[in-house]
Amino acid sequence: MERTVAGSGTGALVPALVLAALAFAMVVIAFGMESVAPGVHDALHDFRHVIGMPCH
């Protein structure tokens, strides 16, 4: 039983971590947060405008 619970927890952890990391990446992309990821503003500039997010 303990092994089953521990196993399912580990299985859930990786997709959950991937999801959390990508949710953060989405915010960084949406607002072009250069302080977090240098270059992200220019790299995804057109994408941000096209999907209606604020930019300069």
Next chain:
Amino acid sequence: MGALKESLIAGAIAGALWGWLCYLANYMSGIFPFEGSFAHNMLSFTFGGVVFGIVTSGILAVAGRFLPFRRLLYRAVFVSASVWIVLRLAGDMLSMMEPGRYHLVTPETMQGFLLALALGAILGMLLKKGEARAAGNA
């Protein structure tokens, strides 16, 4: 939890398709004149689309069962539109705090909202297809 993994994969595929749709839609509407090259934009729109697609499908997989819709398609569209609205409201706040840095453009906003609905529709159709395939194999 295999369902979440499958949902994330479907989200990645839907997101890539959506990224190309975004490029095509803006190319046809001309709302925002592209500044980057075609090759650069194909990469950035694919990458951005995949990120948005995975996040949307992940939220749908985790919270979808609590939504007041029976059909998967409606749930996907609701989640996609909600994610976009939350980001856009945060953008409004940023614009108020730093008006010189963040500008809001109404035609881009309208286009973005319609594209957010499209992401949900693509994702919903892909997930429904996956469910039908799984049911067929069972």
